[in-house]
Amino acid sequence: MIALVPLMVLVPLASAAITLALPGRRRIQQGITLTALILTVLIAGTLMWLVDIHDVLVMEVGGWAAPFGIALVVDRVSALMLVVSAVVLLGVFVFSIGQGLADGDDETPVSIYYPTYLVLGAGVFNAFVAGDLFNLYVGFEILLVSSYVLITLGGTGQRIRAGITYVVVSLVSSVLFLVTIALIYGATGTVNMAQLTLRIAELPSEVQLLLNLSLLIAFGIKAAVFPLSFWLPDSYPTAPAPVTAVFAGLLTKVGVYAIIRSQTQLFPQSSVDKILLVVAGLTLIVGILGAVSQLDVKRLLSFTLISHIGFMIFGIGMANAAGFAATIYYIAHHIIVQTTLFLAVGLIEREGGTTSLAELGGLMRRSPVIAVLFFIPMLNLGGIPPFSGFIGKVGLFTAGAELATPGAYWLMGVGALVSLLTLYALARAWVLAFWRPRRSAVAKVVPPTTEAMVLRVREEAMIEKLQDAPDAGPLQERKDIPRLMIAATTGMVCVSIALTVFAGPLYAYATRAGDSMANPGKLVSIVLGDTPGQLGGGSGVTEPGGDGHE
Template sequence: MLALPVLLPLCGAGLSLLGPHRAAVRALSGVVLTVVLADALALLVLADRDGPQAVHMGGWPAPLGITLVADRLSALLLSVSALVSLAVLGFAVGQGTAEHRRRTARVFHPAYLVLVAGVGLAYLSGDLFNLFVAFETMLAASYVLITLDADRDRTRAGMTYTIVSLTSSLLFITLIALVYAATGTVTLAQLGPRLAELDDGLSGALALLTLTVLGIKTALVPLHFWLPDSYPTAPAPITAVFAALLTKVGVYAVLRTETLLFPRDGPWPLLAWVAIATLLTGILGALAQDDLNRLLSFTLVSHIGFMLFGLALFDVRGLTGTILYVVHHIVAQAALFLVADLMVRRSDTASLSRMAGRPAPGALVAVLFALPAMSLAGIPPFSGFVAKLALLEAGADDGGAVSYALLGAAVLTSALTLYAMTRVWTAGFMKPPRPERGPSVRTRGAWLMLVSAAGVTAAGLVITVGAGPLARLAERAAHDLISPQAYRSVVLGEGER
């Protein structure tokens, strides 16, 4: 079960290259992602009931071999990511991104499945080196996806994305070498105690380098510059899956490494100020945009700061809020990018100023935009409000100056996010609807796009309805992060912590 989220998409990618018919390739991709989703949900049940699950590949125990580990956090994020991947695949097929040309069809499905395999490996990796391999797997697939049928602008954006990613990869492999030289291991379960034995200066330098390396992948300010230039140029489904998953894999890596390798007894002021800078810089950048996709990309950068908020507090309540926010944001951000494409297709422009002078896309698209937009802005009772409330309560309970600064930045960012979403709503929907022109909007592809976007939006409503059980699960996952004894035991054995 632990190997399936990685091996099954890779095998599916290989088979999809041999598929003689588009329908067969579509069916194969859909079945693979459905099985991955079911497997992830089963792992979540097992991890929550019995504790972390681990498998030593080839029978080689850690630290000699490759170990895959699923605890509550990794299984939860894997489940949500698999759900969004499946919905985005449906949207891509309906839109035509996946197969409007024969050459593109033969490339999209294998690359997409490889991307999903990389996401699964990142969540399940039990050591730093395989975490690096997971990022490289995702990046190799994303290079292909971001440049599908590339024009001049998309090629330039792909170059920016590639150069920044390769730079981050070089820093990552350097970090792994330094960590191994200092501790003699790259197994996550062993690194915490061994790093604690190092000189404070060396340990602090490694912690800062780790944050920098993963901060590039997560798009933390000031390492965020590549994201708003890269994501908006890709096809809408690709932008949606990148925004929903790739940055969250970076957030997960930051959560895992900072709590397991560099635990702290109280708030980390440096990370708190990075969170504040990310919150405010991102949302101010969003307000300056006229292009809808760039606005959403800057909003994505901004809301990474909410996820750092709880981690910076380094307590159970803060981490609970962070986990809730990551789950909410995966779904809300994917939904917004998918609906944004529906808006652009109906109005024939991504410019808000031009969109304001064109007919509205219709009531259904308006509803599909309004629900995740209100959730992102933190309007009660949606999931974004629940997650933000948990973070604000954690910051108020801490009571320090840094925590109050975080609180102020979070409240201001939420208000400005609401203003940004109101700008989009005014430009896109505060006008007469577009008159229907026969069957052009009733094609099978158009309905599949609507159903896929509605499915992601409905998932956000399910999170809202299930906020209570989800919050309790997130709290248990936060306890696991603060007290990782069970994680270490299942990887290393009871007597080898």
Template sequence: MSSLVPLLTTLPLLGAAVALIFGRRRRVQVWVSIVTLTAVLVIASVLLVYVDAHAPLAVAVAGWPVPFGIVLYVDTLAALLVVISSIVLLAVLLFSVGQGAADGDEDTPVSIFHPSYLILAAGIYTAFIAGDLFNLYVGFEILLVASYVLITLGGTEARIRSGVVYIVVSLVSSVLFLSAIAAIYAALGTVNMAQIAERMALQPPSVQLVLHLMLLLAFGIKAAVFPLSFWLPDSYPTAPAPVTAVFAGLLTKVGVYAIIRTETQLFPDSNINTLLLIVSLATMIVGILGAVAQAELKRILSFTLVSHVGYMIFGLAIATPAAIGATVYYMVHHIVVQTTLFLAVGLIERRAGTTSILKLKGLMTGAPLIALLYFIPAINLGGLPPFSGFIGKFALFDAAAQVGTPLMIVLIVGGVITSLLTLYTLMRAWNLGFWRESTSAEEPEVEDRIRFLGSAPAAAVQTERRVIPKVMTASTAGLVVVTIALTVFAGPLFDLCARIGAQLSEPVHVAQVISDTTTGEGGH
């Protein structure tokens, strides 16, 4: 079974190479990408079943012993995130194929898009299964290279400008991360996560604190945690719709995943939970207040993306097994729902020629299916029962209530306010864009909303309306079905996440993990 683990990263890289070779044959590239991501999904699903039933798998690539070799490590958390990522990547890929076929690949040139997309997937998978910090860094750098190409596709001035901001911020984060790796190696003599977990406790508290904060600073930028989230709302909305969707759904979650590993494995006895609670509250409130002030759907969703990262940091700061399990569940929920919303907005843009809620009108009667595809994930993200957003937030609030400190109560109130404002913001867009009739006079309260949003930044410019291929609608509908499945099968999925929370809260059996990486067998 351990022989399947390296395929999670090698298959996308091989697929990217094949797609690049067939750069002038669009159909071949499409099928290479679909087959590659489907194969990874199947392999990851098999690994998820195995590691949940048995034990994690640790593989030393080429048999090099720790700490010299590359270690790949798949536990239930890593396998689950690879499965969810593969589902999202497949859906977005199909969406982009439909868009490219309809537009002549003006926004997403196939010869560039497919190799870059598969390299992006390889970077995501590498980050999730990295068993050492340097390999995690490599995964981040693969992401950076591929994402810079994708975010600037089309070569417009706005995309180049946002791409420059994105890459500068990402490079700063990478330099901080590399500096943290160097400091950890100097202090501990290893970058293997299992050995770091064993040796970190022997260091003075001041050294542990400095190393801890260095890693959190680097990962906080990638996760878009306040006040390190300033770059995100201006970077994502300018990219092509499928690129924005996959960025919003996955890239910040790679940063959150790195923070999960840092808090649960490298620094399980951390004393900075109060700091994390404050940061999580600020991330939730500042992010959603930014969304309230926006008039453009992509910017609204970008700010809600920032605010909901705060829920995940909140769960980690609670630091109980139940809270960590709830965090994982909410993370899975948010990956799917946020991606779905961005795809739905992509459909809205093609149907109406704009994503400005000041200009959208009458879509409920003009495009009822798109209205439904937006409405379901919107109320899910807003946390209405019985959807997965409500389940995840309730689980987080329940875990915080069990701790019961005054600060936890403040965080619960902040989380409830953020959820209500999220629902208000998304339903305001629904009211203006879908319910407002294009031929009717504005009601006084509607005029007040428009007047309030009239000075909002980056309102979308009206463009031509475009045909919506069936595959774009089908891929978006498929993800909506997945969001509903997160609710229908919430029991088994939440039990799985609860087991993950319990595993992450247990002391790592370091000696066995190291032994596994030298033999290539699984378990710890």
């Protein structure tokens, strides 16, 4: 079973190589990519079940034991991230197949898109199973190089400009991360995260603080925390709908995952917890203020993405098992729901010809299915009971109440306000896009003296105060929406509902994961081979004993 760990990376990489060798054979490439993604979902699900029994799976590449060899490590947190990421990649890919069937290769050139998409998945999976800092860096670079290609698909001027910003910011983050790895290796003589848990604790507190802050800045850029999030609203919305959805759902969460690892495993006695709480509060506030001022739905969702990263940093900054558990659950919730919302916006753009709320209207009558597909994740992201967004926020607020510090209480209040403003911004977008009649229809059938026209004037006054996308284009023609795109979005909505239906066992799983992260000693001993009876080792052979695992 230990051999399943590297397969999470090898399956998409091998499939990418095969699809790249078959240019122009669209159906074959689609079949290979779809098969690879289904396999990763099954493998990830199996790994999640195994680690819940055995705590940790360790694959020593080439049979070289840690810390001298490369260790691939899967615990409860990384296993959950693997499952959620694999599900998102599969759902978005099915959506993109439907878009490709309708539009051809203009938006997603087949010979480039399929292998690049698989490489992106391999990079995400590699980052989640990395047991040392340099392998984590490799995972980041794999997903970032592929994201450079995906974000510029189509070659439009708007996408090239957004891609340049994204590339420059990502390179700065990567260089800082690489320099920090060099500093850590120079100070400790290792980059294995399990061994670093022991050796970093022996360093002077000033050196620990310097290394910790350097990693936080590098990871903070990738996670888009304030004030390092300036690049995101102008980068993600310009890409094709499937690319935007997978970027919004996954890429920033890989940065958040790296922050969790650094704070719980490398610096468990961190002195930056108060800084993290301040950063969380500012990220929540600045992100949601940006969202409520947006006229473009994609940019609105991009700002809510930034804002809700603050909830995750809040949980990490509390530095206790309850906070970690709530953060883990909230990350899984946010990946699914944010991806679903961007897919729904992709449907809105095809149906309405734009994502600008000034031009949208009357979609409820024309497409009630899309209205429902946007409405459900909208309520979820806003934290309306009993959805998973509400459950995750209650978990965070409960952990904050247990911490009982002024900073925690302040963030609980900010979080409640941000939830209300999130619901307000999304509900306003839903009303303007779906509920109100389209502008042309109002002009034709409603007399200027009616109450409806008074409301229309008020709407226009409100819209004038909102900010449209900088490169907003003219209204496009309505495009047909294939059933496969509707089915993919519906499937993701069902997955988001499943997070609520199975919230009990899933939150219990997150609680076990949070307990493990609050006590990293067991993980260290398993990775370094000091604890018998755990699944691990390059040969994949399990030693009997310990907890009775054989």
